[in-house]
Amino acid sequence: MSWIDIGHIEDIPLRGARLVKTHIGCIAVFRTAEAEVFAATNSCPHKGGPLSEGIVHGQSVTCPLHNWVFDLNTGQAQGADEGQITTYPVRLEDGRILLDASTVAHRSAA
Amino acid sequence: MKQRLVVIGAGMASGRVLEHLTDAAPDAFDITLFNSEPRGNYNRIMLSPVLSGEKTYEEIVTHDDTWYAERGISCRFGEQVAKIDREMKVVEGVNGHVPYDKLIVATGSNPFIIPLPGHDLDGVIAYRDLEDTQRMMGMGSGNKVVVIGGGLLGLEAAAGMAAHGVDVTVVHIMGHLMERQLDEAAGYLLKKSLEDKGIKICLQANSKEILGQDGKVRALLLDDGTELPCDLLVMAVGIRPNTALAQEAGLATGRGIHVDDQMLTSDRDVFAVGECVEHDGAVFGLVAPLYDQAKVAAQALLGEEAAFVQKTLSTKLKVTGCDLFSAGDFADGPGREDIVFRDPARGVYKRLVIEENRLVGAVMYGDTADSSWFFGLIKDGTSIEDMRETLIFGPAYQGGDTADPLSAVAALPPEAEICGCNGVCKGDIVEAINAGASDLGAVRASTKASASCGTCTGLVEQVLQVTLGDEFQMPTAQPICGCTDLTHEDVRRLIKGQELKSQAAVWQELSWTTPNGCHVCRPAINYYLLADWPLEYQDDPQSRFVNERKHANIQKDGTFSVVPRMWGGITTPEELRAIADAADKYDVPTVKVTGGQRIDLLGVKGEDLPAIWSDLNQAGLVSGHAYSKGLRTVKTCVGTDHCRFGTQDSTGLGIKLEKILWGSWTPHKLKLAVSGCPRNCAEATCKDIGVVCVDSGYQISIGGAAGMYVKETELLCQVPTEDEAIEVVMAVTQAYREGGKYLDRLYKWLDKVGMDWVKAQVVDDRENRAALVARFELSQSIYRKDPWAEHVKEKAQTYAPIADFTLEAAE
Numbered sequence A: 001m002s003w004i005d006i007g008h009i010e011d012i013p014l015r016g017a018r019l020v021k022t023h024i025g026c027i028a029v030f031r032t033a034e035a036e037v038f039a040a041t042n043s044c045p046h047k048g049g050p051l052s053e054g055i056v057h058g059q060s061v062t063c064p065l066h067n068w069v070f071d072l073n074t075g076q077a078q079g080a081d082e083g084q085i086t087t088y089p090v091r092l093e094d095g096r097i098l099l100d101a102s103t104v105a106h107r108s109a110a
Numbered sequence B: 001m002k003q004r005l006v007v008i009g010a011g012m013a014s015g016r017v018l019e020h021l022t023d024a025a026p027d028a029f030d031i032t033l034f035n036s037e038p039r040g041n042y043n044r045i046m047l048s049p050v051l052s053g054e055k056t057y058e059e060i061v062t063h064d065d066t067w068y069a070e071r072g073i074s075c076r077f078g079e080q081v082a083k084i085d086r087e088m089k090v091v092e093g094v095n096g097h098v099p100y101d102k103l104i105v106a107t108g109s110n111p112f113i114i115p116l117p118g119h120d121l122d123g124v125i126a127y128r129d130l131e132d133t134q135r136m137m138g139m140g141s142g143n144k145v146v147v148i149g150g151g152l153l154g155l156e157a158a159a160g161m162a163a164h165g166v167d168v169t170v171v172h173i174m175g176h177l178m179e180r181q182l183d184e185a186a187g188y189l190l191k192k193s194l195e196d197k198g199i200k201i202c203l204q205a206n207s208k209e210i211l212g213q214d215g216k217v218r219a220l221l222l223d224d225g226t227e228l229p230c231d232l233l234v235m236a237v238g239i240r241p242n243t244a245l246a247q248e249a250g251l252a253t254g255r256g257i258h259v260d261d262q263m264l265t266s267d268r269d270v271f272a273v274g275e276c277v278e279h280d281g282a283v284f285g286l287v288a289p290l291y292d293q294a295k296v297a298a299q300a301l302l303g304e305e306a307a308f309v310q311k312t313l314s315t316k317l318k319v320t321g322c323d324l325f326s327a328g329d330f331a332d333g334p335g336r337e338d339i340v341f342r343d344p345a346r347g348v349y350k351r352l353v354i355e356e357n358r359l360v361g362a363v364m365y366g367d368t369a370d371s372s373w374f375f376g377l378i379k380d381g382t383s384i385e386d387m388r389e390t391l392i393f394g395p396a397y398q399g400g401d402t403a404d405p406l407s408a409v410a411a412l413p414p415e416a417e418i419c420g421c422n423g424v425c426k427g428d429i430v431e432a433i434n435a436g437a438s439d440l441g442a443v444r445a446s447t448k449a450s451a452s453c454g455t456c457t458g459l460v461e462q463v464l465q466v467t468l469g470d471e472f473q474m475p476t477a478q479p480i481c482g483c484t485d486l487t488h489e490d491v492r493r494l495i496k497g498q499e500l501k502s503q504a505a506v507w508q509e510l511s512w513t514t515p516n517g518c519h520v521c522r523p524a525i526n527y528y529l530l531a532d533w534p535l536e537y538q539d540d541p542q543s544r545f546v547n548e549r550k551h552a553n554i555q556k557d558g559t560f561s562v563v564p565r566m567w568g569g570i571t572t573p574e575e576l577r578a579i580a581d582a583a584d585k586y587d588v589p590t591v592k593v594t595g596g597q598r599i600d601l602l603g604v605k606g607e608d609l610p611a612i613w614s615d616l617n618q619a620g621l622v623s624g625h626a627y628s629k630g631l632r633t634v635k636t637c638v639g640t641d642h643c644r645f646g647t648q649d650s651t652g653l654g655i656k657l658e659k660i661l662w663g664s665w666t667p668h669k670l671k672l673a674v675s676g677c678p679r680n681c682a683e684a685t686c687k688d689i690g691v692v693c694v695d696s697g698y699q700i701s702i703g704g705a706a707g708m709y710v711k712e713t714e715l716l717c718q719v720p721t722e723d724e725a726i727e728v729v730m731a732v733t734q735a736y737r738e739g740g741k742y743l744d745r746l747y748k749w750l751d752k753v754g755m756d757w758v759k760a761q762v763v764d765d766r767e768n769r770a771a772l773v774a775r776f777e778l779s780q781s782i783y784r785k786d787p788w789a790e791h792v793k794e795k796a797q798t799y800a801p802i803a804d805f806t807l808e809a810a811e
Helices: A101-105 B012-024 B044-052 B065-070 B130-137 B152-162 B184-196 B244-248 B287-301 B371-380 B405-410 B426-434 B440-447 B457-471 B488-497 B503-509 B521-532 B546-550 B573-585 B606-618 B650-661 B722-739 B746-753 B755-764 B766-783 B787-794 B805-810
Strands: A003-008 A016-022 A025-033 A036-041 A055-057 A060-062 A069-071 A090-093 A096-100 B003-008 B029-035 B074-077 B081-085 B090-093 B096-099 B102-105 B109-111 B124-126 B144-148 B167-171 B200-202 B207-213 B216-222 B227-229 B232-235 B239-241 B257-259 B270-272 B277-279 B314-316 B324-328 B336-343 B348-355 B358-365 B417-419 B560-562 B590-593 B599-604 B631-636 B670-675 B689-694 B697-702 B714-719
Touching: A003 A101, A016 A101, A016 B805, A025 A055, A025 A096, A036 A090, A055 B521, A096 A101, B003 B012, B003 B096, B012 B029, B012 B287, B029 B090, B044 B130, B044 B152, B081 B244, B124 B130, B130 B152, B130 B232, B144 B152, B144 B216, B144 B227, B152 B167, B152 B184, B184 B200, B184 B324, B184 B348, B184 B358, B216 B232, B257 B270, B270 B287, B314 B371, B324 B371, B358 B371, B371 B417, B405 B457, B417 B426, B417 B457, B426 B440, B426 B457, B440 B457, B488 B503, B488 B521, B503 B521, B521 B722, B560 B606, B573 B599, B573 B606, B599 B606, B606 B787, B631 B650, B650 B670, B650 B689, B650 B722, B670 B722, B689 B722, B697 B722, B697 B746, B714 B722, B714 B755, B722 B746, B722 B755, B722 B766, B746 B755, B755 B766
Parallel strands: B003 B029, B003 B102, B029 B074, B102 B270, B124 B232, B144 B167, B144 B232, B167 B200, B257 B277, B631 B670, B670 B689
Antiparallel strands: A003 A096, A016 A025, A025 A036, A055 A060, A060 A069, A090 A096, B081 B090, B090 B096, B109 B239, B207 B216, B216 B227, B314 B324, B324 B358, B336 B348, B348 B358, B560 B599, B590 B599, B689 B697, B697 B714
């Protein structure tokens, strides 16, 4: 697996998120703790709410539109809601955030 | 003819006598009540929750002025009694004599002060009354306090002060804490959890001397040479019955005032109750037997037959997070056997002491849910032969397989004591319920169960549930969310009381079950912290809903709306041109006039926000906070400037109010309006705060709403000048900010506190009004600013993607 550097951990506010634009759509990169990041699709499966704008708590995010909560480890909706978001491999190296190159380099069929 | 009854001392025991007497025979006595404290009867055992900030003094008052007035009791509070003249049957108060036919001596007890050298220095106090409590509440972080005495009272004092950040050391002469109620193992667990709260504990420590400087306490010197520096020294080593007055009057006294089973002293017309008495060789410090005495004394006064009987007692410690219970006798001895259960990981310890197949003592730490069942077994001397193997697991395991928490309560026999303070057993409560008491308040009113220290409230509710089944709704004191058991009100009070000034402090000190809350509690806690500690706490954007974090309203397609402020609804051609230019430049699909007299640009892309704000800023436009739980708009009509009916300059006042209030955060959105005459064209009477101008001044009314719920405002006051109108509006806003529950509109807060309270706070009490205004101004020194300009300057890059691979690929 090859990794692409997208930025520094300090570019994302603690318990916040930033967007990465790719050909497969927007990916949200969440910073859940001082040195802990997750990546997942930005779009909520319910009504397409922007997850990067949600409140980040524990290792979860709450969609800002209708409060669906997703576990960022599994992408699974929590509680009574049923749904799944795609999660992507991401890692931290010396404070740099690295995304899997195949995720971002993937070209859409169009 | 009415008999004259004089009562000396307005404590919990005599208070209970008066309750029984005035309930049973309201016209039998002319009552005069002396108290050396300048107040009436309050629930002294609740001073510890007051000290730790979990309760306020007002909440622990048992009898207020109205109560005494309704019963025609003549109160002589703050007045010392100099002498009892038994021959003339007169009580000599320092402000005058009062003759009596019957007298009750309820002089209570005095704290025991160890006569160490230096015990009379300033800053050496006991823990007995409200004054002592207030002295301790005056300590904060940066202060050091030494508490001598590791018993019930000393530990409650230490924990209460530690909750305020005070550096507390407890000095105890024995080898473990609370040695009279706990065995060594439970004492160890208690020490450990107190140390986790930051309290230092010195055991087997002998105090030698209290050191002072300039007449003030400086340190405590132990006999091993250790010096413990302190700003305050609290002695909580025990109490002595206060018998001085009785002794001088020639009543028979020993350790306390001697009383018989009817609470009569050696004089047939003089009764004594409470901590000042000695009955059958025993003196009393816990509240339950005092209440029994009070009942007996009242009955004896009314000529009924009654006798006071001493009972086995149990103890609970009122320190949040330290759950302990002890009852009966748990010393080792021949013929005694122990059943012990330990779960070190949960910090649970239970020990039952058994003698001849009967339970004689119980000590529990960490899990005391079954304590009243065990206490019942001890008191009744029930044979435990058949259930010995499962005894320690509690009533739920006796002959049943259900783990329903209610089954424990259902299994209790009618004689089981539920409320230790008031000696109310399950049968009494069930009887009251069957007689029509269908909620906690009604049960409390008819039986007094849970009306004193309150620790049995949960049990009483469970009895209600077991008895009424589905007819009983558990009360709706809802916790904030799944992260905590505490309600909004609890949390607000604890944030202030324990001076919690960061989110981390709230999670830790209030035992949140999640690492950093959730989308429900975080915004609430963030609001409470910034409202209560404007200078110390820094607003956390990551704990805000997206609209308040991005200072724009998110729309269903993920775009945002932008609403610049138009002060009082007044604008200029230049502003309108700037708005039109921005709408063109950023392809704004919809431009709409809002109900708050301004213009909404809908459909702006998130990444364009800093740029459009910057353009609007250039024209002098700032954020309209159309997205905030804070001040939205001040709607106005044109007033005396143009209108032939206008009585005052309503537009001018609206602009002034908006310039003062803008940027402030409130529990929910806050909308104002100012109308220039009672025709009310600005619709001020359905706003959170509305001002209607009249010839003679300004009518300010509050608590309106026009959303899902439509409600007209209620009149708060009328004031003659514009300055005063502004002051009242600021004060009421601040009172709402300080007291309101997060996401309660002003009318909901008003429903809870009542208009009379608000009037008293902001209209009648000028000093308090000024203080509210000052606190509002202090907060506004931080928050009265344009967040758009700030974000343009400092945060613009966060609105753009951190990386964009679509551009790269397009090359």
